Amino acid sequence: MLEDKNEKPVSELDELGEFGLIKHLTQNIKLQNSSSLKGVGDDAAVIEYTNKQTVVTTDLLVEGIHFDMLYMPMKHLGYKAVSVNLSDVYAMNAMPKQITVSLAVSNRMSVEALEELYDGILLACNIYGVDLVGGDTTSSTSGLIISITALGEGEKDKLVYRDGAKENDLICVSGDLGGAFMGLQLLEREKQIYNENPKVQPDFSGYDYVLERQLKPEPRKDVIDMFAEIGVKPTAMIDVSDGLSSDLIHICQQSEVGCTIYEDKIPLDFTTINVAEEMKLDPVVCALNGGEDYELLFTISLDDYEKIKDQKRVAVIGHITADKESYQFVSKSEQVQELTAQGWNAILKKG
């Protein structure tokens, strides 16, 4: 898993040139959505969503800031870059349909590495029913940069914003939290060991779950499908990219409400708890501030509780309050603390 993808300087990229590279990477793309009228190859792509609203979101991933090529396999990187964008579209209760992908690539990278990156991008596209319809490829003076824009469609009265949470609404989250952060900590630990002695091979057995959470997150299309099936429209929704605390505070600030959540309700996976204990970190603090889980955090009306209470993929973790500057966290010992949007730096200082 640990390898230096920069060790083999290749000139193939220069030989292919910009046009050749785009053509090479996009030649096998087949459009699958009827709304994708024209894909790669003209000045712009053309899309038509009949009687739907268009949702647009964009993300920029920078080598050395958002990913480390030493432990991030290229295929996973491509997959994750798409996942994080689709997650934003799902968080609007909309369906992603198209993406554009722009890359800045240093000529230290091999064509094979870029092919793997595209394999990951196209795998995610296939799994989530999305077409790659355009993009730009250019040189980089330093590392790899990936910019993805996702477009999706939603019905006008089904879109969910961040500002609709009301007093007494239930706060829910899908899946479990903190795993992606624990995966990152494991990878960072092994990287240090590798840097000190490249002959020691990392042993990740038993840690698969948290590594996958970090390296290959899945956006929660299934939760959006569930909303349609059970007839629930959340009052507010966001995806958990910065961490539960920070993202819940976003909802509260935009909805002008407060919240109370309960430590014993926060969903944690067994592996996350084990790794956290091994690393002497509090798994709940990791769930609150770790981020990158790409779960959906949403609020529903109390009236919808019956519809959602037996859904195994969703946990009810608290409720919305009227007091708009109060963000409360109730610990297992029933102590009340203030939630703050502190991010992952705070975990390591505490931990």
Add this chain to the structure above:
Amino acid sequence: MLEDKNEKPVSELDELGEFGLIKHLTQNIKLQNSSSLKGVGDDAAVIEYTNKQTVVTTDLLVEGIHFDMLYMPMKHLGYKAVSVNLSDVYAMNAMPKQITVSLAVSNRMSVEALEELYDGILLACNIYGVDLVGGDTTSSTSGLIISITALGEGEKDKLVYRDGAKENDLICVSGDLGGAFMGLQLLEREKQIYNENPKVQPDFSGYDYVLERQLKPEPRKDVIDMFAEIGVKPTAMIDVSDGLSSDLIHICQQSEVGCTIYEDKIPLDFTTINVAEEMKLDPVVCALNGGEDYELLFTISLDDYEKIKDQKRVAVIGHITADKESYQFVSKSEQVQELTAQGWNAILKKG
């Protein structure tokens, strides 16, 4: 004009943080298009084009590859980054309505420099009637990276692709060519002088036109408006970003046709000719291969000649032929040469 924007390391960016930065830069944005339903501030922006098709294009600009901060004023850079994207939308015979802007910023940059960049971005948005609806701001390990995606709307039967050129169609281009390349050569020359002796101030008097062509290109909305007014729909269209040769060959390859263009028809500005002569370059070669003019290159049916012949902003430079691998350039002395997509490297080697 020549200044090192990196000389003042500031920590304000770190103090503002990512959320603070986005908020700071986007707080005064007012949406102006009825199709922009939701802008910055949620997981995604929401757009609705009633009964129109959506056009999407994206570009990535990398410091050191696409721009040099030494001679590119930040406001111009922002303006140009928007212009080049809008140009792609106009080249579909569509109207741009929204953009998203993602930035990767090194913490060497000051908040003031970013404000200037956004001033330029928003100035272009205002002039061309476009809303900034979303984006992402992140750290960069090296230089500045700007990724812009533009969305626009077009009527289904009015969109113009690259693949519709037919035998006998007339080849037309708006404005004049080669100016942006000459502007770049001037700036590069002054940069060398500056690097050798920073006390020598550059003298650009009389060169304003070509400098503006390079630093602050204007996308040709007026030409698209003209098509609507005079009732002409081009058969194929592209914007001149790589150079006349290369972009005309794109049209021919996608339309499976050939072309003949005439040296004496290629529109050149007086300043472009003067600067080229001063630098011992052939201005026509610069027009063919220089690129970055962001003019519209299009083909029209012979039947539309009467409608377009008196339009001062358009020149007819040749015609489409049936011979699909023949791209002919007829010189003033009536010699026939083969056009090749060689780009600007070729000019300097020849020159």
